[in-house]
Amino acid sequence: MTEKFTFTLHATDGMARRGTVSMPRGDIRTPAFMPVGTAGTVKAMYPGQVRELGSDIILGNTYHLMLRPGAERVAKLGGLHVFANWPHPILTDSGGFQVMSLAQLRKLDENGVTFQSHIDGRRYELTPERSIEIQGLLDSDIQMQLDECVALPSSEAEIERAMRLSLRWAERSKAAFGEQPGKAVFGIVQGGDVPRLRIASAEALRDMDFKGYSIGGLAVGEPQHVMLEILSITTPVLPAEKPRYLMGVGTPDDILESVARGVDMFDCVMPTRAGRHGLAFTRFGKVNLKNARHAEDHRPLDEASDCPASRDYSRAYLHHLFKANETLAAMLLTWNNLAYYQQLMAGIRGAIDERRFEDFRLATKAGWARGDI
Numbered sequence: 001m002t003e004k005f006t007f008t009l010h011a012t013d014g015m016a017r018r019g020t021v022s023m024p025r026g027d028i029r030t031p032a033f034m035p036v037g038t039a040g041t042v043k044a045m046y047p048g049q050v051r052e053l054g055s056d057i058i059l060g061n062t063y064h065l066m067l068r069p070g071a072e073r074v075a076k077l078g079g080l081h082v083f084a085n086w087p088h089p090i091l092t093d094s095g096g097f098q099v100m101s102l103a104q105l106r107k108l109d110e111n112g113v114t115f116q117s118h119i120d121g122r123r124y125e126l127t128p129e130r131s132i133e134i135q136g137l138l139d140s141d142i143q144m145q146l147d148e149c150v151a152l153p154s155s156e157a158e159i160e161r162a163m164r165l166s167l168r169w170a171e172r173s174k175a176a177f178g179e180q181p182g183k184a185v186f187g188i189v190q191g192g193d194v195p196r197l198r199i200a201s202a203e204a205l206r207d208m209d210f211k212g213y214s215i216g217g218l219a220v221g222e223p224q225h226v227m228l229e230i231l232s233i234t235t236p237v238l239p240a241e242k243p244r245y246l247m248g249v250g251t252p253d254d255i256l257e258s259v260a261r262g263v264d265m266f267d268c269v270m271p272t273r274a275g276r277h278g279l280a281f282t283r284f285g286k287v288n289l290k291n292a293r294h295a296e297d298h299r300p301l302d303e304a305s306d307c308p309a310s311r312d313y314s315r316a317y318l319h320h321l322f323k324a325n326e327t328l329a330a331m332l333l334t335w336n337n338l339a340y341y342q343q344l345m346a347g348i349r350g351a352i353d354e355r356r357f358e359d360f361r362l363a364t365k366a367g368w369a370r371g372d373i
């Protein structure tokens, strides 16, 4: 066990990287997918199941947890790991993105953002200092700076304003975090879809010497090719010896293509939220189990999968569960989708170890293209 936060690169294959983030609560094998546990739970899953599927770390949200049950209350109850029974690493987002997408009557200025809770209308203030304080109260292992993420498309002036504000908030977040050996605070690269602003943001954050770097401001409605072009110009500016985390991404294809452009860590609600709505991710592409074509299909979702969703049930039964809006529907498809995402990550890591990532990427995409039988 280490008392420090370290990142070790084991292999590279093109721009793809195979590494390990080591922290006191455990190691994170990269490229890594972090299941989203917004309110301190990965919805419809026991923590032990999430762990067994190969998850080394999960994500929590400052915005949701500060509103309910409250950061001070979580601290009083031993911190998020004890509260949620997840003794492994936890990464928390800083709240700015969720405020802008969920809260009402929000006002953003140099000092931070004030807003009304979408739950009970109470007023709150989030500053770089308060966000780091909340993430500390949650006992988060990897904390995010407070930043401002603008939607795309936006004017270059607006993108530049938000990027420079986020740099000032990066300084304040890092100062508020101080020195916490077994933990880390990450800077977040902004700059929208403007190459010169992305490079300026990444260079400034690199000079601030964070332990790791998030790439924000993406997966906000832009086409995949725009996201990939931005990645291609951003990752080379970031220090090779530090982890890179692409926020909110993504589909299996997004992840493959982003690993190929130097990204190490991912989080996305896609496998869990889409699973609750009947969308299954498989090695042969996506399957919408609400579709009537499955109503009398006695075959399993994927006969090669040992996940109970395929091992113990037919497509017809899964279809029925979704039509009946049964709780078991969400449980089984969340299980299937997280199993698929973690198997994909394990396949990516193995392919980089053996220097055959490009073949793996093409073969995986061909499998999806084959489509559902």
Ligand SMILES: COC(=O)c1ccc(CCNc2nc3cc4nc(N)[nH]c(=O)c4cc3[nH]2)cc1
Pocket: 093, 094, 095, 096, 097, 144, 147, 148, 149, 188, 215, 216, 217, 218, 219, 220, 247, 248, 249, 250, 268, 269, 270, 273, 274
């Ligand atoms: C079924 O699937 C879905 O509903 C669904 C919804 C949203 C996303 C995309 C999420 N994208 C995203 N999350 C993000 C979180 C972020 N946090 C900070 N602090 N700064 C950012 O700049 C930032 C950008 C993001 N972009 C992906 C999937």
